[in-house]
Amino acid sequence: MAPHTIRWGIISTGGIATKFSQVSTPHSLRFYSSNRVNHVIYPPSECSSHAQDILVDPSTRDVSDVAHKIAAVGSRSVASAQAFIDKLKAGKAPFDWGAKNGLLDNTKAYGSYEEVYNDPNVDAIYIGTPHTFHHANAKGALLGGKNVLCEKPFTLDMDELDELIAIAKKKKIFLMEAVWTRFHPIAYAVQDVIHSGKLGKVKRFSSEFSKDLDPDNQPYSHRMIDPALGGGSLLDMGPYPSVWAMLVLHHHPLNKSRKPPKLHFSHQTLYPRSNVDLNSRWLLEWEGVSQAMLMTDMSTHGPKESTVYISCEEGDLALEWGPFKPQRFWIIPHPPGAEKSIKVKTEHHYPVSAGGGMAYEADEVARCIRDGKLESERMPWEESRIVQGWFDQVRRAGGGVLANVKGNAGK
Known part of the structure; x- marks a missing residue:
C-alpha cells in the first residue's frame, strides 16, 4: 500500500x-x-x-x-x-x-x-x-x-x-x-525507565532550559528581547522543561486523575532593558507523584549532564543538555552510603534519525x-492547555511588561 x-x-x-x-x-x-x-x-x-x-x-x-x-x-x-x-x-x-x-x-x-x-x-x-x-x-x-x-x-x-x-x-x-x-526515541525511553518502577518512586524532579544568549549584545528587535514578539525566556524556552515534566510526571501511572498539577509559586527576574523575563522558575506538584521545579534562563548556560534530573528511590536519571533534543541519559547510583539497587552508573544513547x-x-x-x-493522543489539546496555564500564571505573577497583556482571541 x-x-x-x-x-x-x-x-x-x-x-x-x-x-x-x-x-x-x-x-x-x-x-x-x-x-x-x-x-x-x-x-x-x-x-x-x-x-x-x-x-x-x-x-x-x-x-x-x-x-x-x-x-x-x-x-x-x-x-x-x-x-x-x-x-x-x-x-x-x-x-x-x-x-x-x-x-x-x-x-x-x-x-x-x-x-x-x-x-x-x-x-x-x-x-x-x-x-x-x-x-x-x-x-x-x-x-x-x-x-x-x-x-x-x-x-x-x-x-x-x-x-x-x-x-x-x-x-x-x-x-x-x-x-x-515528545516524539523522539529518547522521550519514550525515559518514560519507560521511570514508569516501569525500575528506579522506584520519583522523589524529586527538576528540569531547565538555560542558555547564555548574551542579551545585552542583541538588538532590541531580537525576538528574545522585544515584548512585541513575546520576548523573554518563559514563552520561548519554557516548553522544553515543561515537556519533560509532562511526559515523566503527568503521564506517570500514579497520576490517575490527569488533572493539572498545582502551581505552588513562581518567580521571574526581569531584564531592565525591555522588562521581559531574564529567567523564570516555577514549582509544580502532581499529587501522589512528585513535585517538579522548572526553570528557564537566557543569561547563563545550564548544566551539561543534568538539564533534567529525576531523583528516585533506587537511583537517579539525568538527561543531557539541551532539553529540546537530548541524545543521552544516565542512570546514576545514590551517593556512597545511600546506595540502593542501582550500583553502577550506566549511559543510554538514543539518537534521532538522519536529519534534525x-x-x-x-x-x-x-x-x-x-x-x-482532530488531535494527537501523544500531544493532545488538553496537555497544551495545561502548559499554557502555567505560562499564563507565571507571566502574570512576574510583574513584567507582559504580565497583563492579552492576546487576540475573538478578534
Missing part, C-alpha cells in the same frame, strides 16, 4: 525577517512593536528545520506508512519564498533526498500567508512565525480549512488557544502544537490526518 502523503504549506521562512503587516500584533503590544523582526530561532530556525527534515528519506527512521512533500511556501514576498525553496533544493545529504525524489516539484512560492491558506493543493500548514503571531496565523489556516501544526508556545494566552481549539472542533480539522521532543529530529512530529501529523483524528 502506498504511504499516505501530506502536502505541506510552510508559513514564515525562518531566518528571513517577517513583516508585521503579515499578522495582527496584540493591541496592548503595538506600542512596543519594532520596525523589524529578527526571526532567529534557538534551536536554529525551526521553520527551515521542519522543511528540511520532511525532505529526508523516511526509511532512515523506519517509516513507510506516511510521506511528505512541500506544496507551498508563504513569506513576505514571492522572491523570499522562492529563495527559501531554492535553498531547500540545493540542500546537502540527507536533505537532498526530497529534491531528488520529487518532494519539491511544483512547490508554489507565495508572497502572502493567505495564498497558502487558500491553496487547494495544501493539506496541512506548518506555522513557524514568532509566538505572538501564532494565534492569527493558525486561525487563518483553520478558517481556510487547513490542518495545522503550530510551533510552541502554541499561543500567547489561554483564550487564544481555546479559540483555536473551538475552531478546530467546529470545522473538524486537525490541530497540534509542535512539541517535537522534526520529521517525527510531522509523521504523527500525517498519521492523525490519515486516520481522521
Whole structure:
C-alpha cells in the first residue's frame, strides 16, 4: 500500500525577517512593536528545520506508512519564498533526498500567508512565525480549512488557544502544537525507565532550559528581547522543561486523575532593558507523584549532564543538555552510603534519525490526518492547555511588561 502523503504549506521562512503587516500584533503590544523582526530561532530556525527534515528519506527512521512533500511556501514576498525553496533544493545529504525524489516539484512560492491558506493543493500548514503571531496565523489556516501544526508556545494566552481549539472542533480539522521532543526515541525511553518502577518512586524532579544568549549584545528587535514578539525566556524556552515534566510526571501511572498539577509559586527576574523575563522558575506538584521545579534562563548556560534530573528511590536519571533534543541519559547510583539497587552508573544513547529530529512530529501529523483524528493522543489539546496555564500564571505573577497583556482571541 502506498504511504499516505501530506502536502505541506510552510508559513514564515525562518531566518528571513517577517513583516508585521503579515499578522495582527496584540493591541496592548503595538506600542512596543519594532520596525523589524529578527526571526532567529534557538534551536536554529525551526521553520527551515521542519522543511528540511520532511525532505529526508523516511526509511532512515523506519517509516513507510506516511510521506511528505512541500506544496507551498508563504513569506513576505514571492522572491523570499522562492529563495527559501531554492535553498531547500540545493540542500546537502540527507536533505537532498526530497529534491531528488520529487518532494519539491511544483512547490508554489507565495508572497502572502493567505495564498497558502487558500491553496487547494495544501493539506496541512506548518506555522513557524514568532509566538505572538501564532494565534492569527493558525486561525487563518483553520478558517481556510487547513490542518495545522503550530510551533510552541502554541499561543500567547489561554483564550487564544481555546479559540483555536473551538475552531478546530467546529470545522473538524486537525490541530497540534509542535512539541517535537515528545516524539523522539529518547522521550519514550525515559518514560519507560521511570514508569516501569525500575528506579522506584520519583522523589524529586527538576528540569531547565538555560542558555547564555548574551542579551545585552542583541538588538532590541531580537525576538528574545522585544515584548512585541513575546520576548523573554518563559514563552520561548519554557516548553522544553515543561515537556519533560509532562511526559515523566503527568503521564506517570500514579497520576490517575490527569488533572493539572498545582502551581505552588513562581518567580521571574526581569531584564531592565525591555522588562521581559531574564529567567523564570516555577514549582509544580502532581499529587501522589512528585513535585517538579522548572526553570528557564537566557543569561547563563545550564548544566551539561543534568538539564533534567529525576531523583528516585533506587537511583537517579539525568538527561543531557539541551532539553529540546537530548541524545543521552544516565542512570546514576545514590551517593556512597545511600546506595540502593542501582550500583553502577550506566549511559543510554538514543539518537534521532538522519536529519534534525522534526520529521517525527510531522509523521504523527500525517498519521492523525490519515486516520481522521482532530488531535494527537501523544500531544493532545488538553496537555497544551495545561502548559499554557502555567505560562499564563507565571507571566502574570512576574510583574513584567507582559504580565497583563492579552492576546487576540475573538478578534
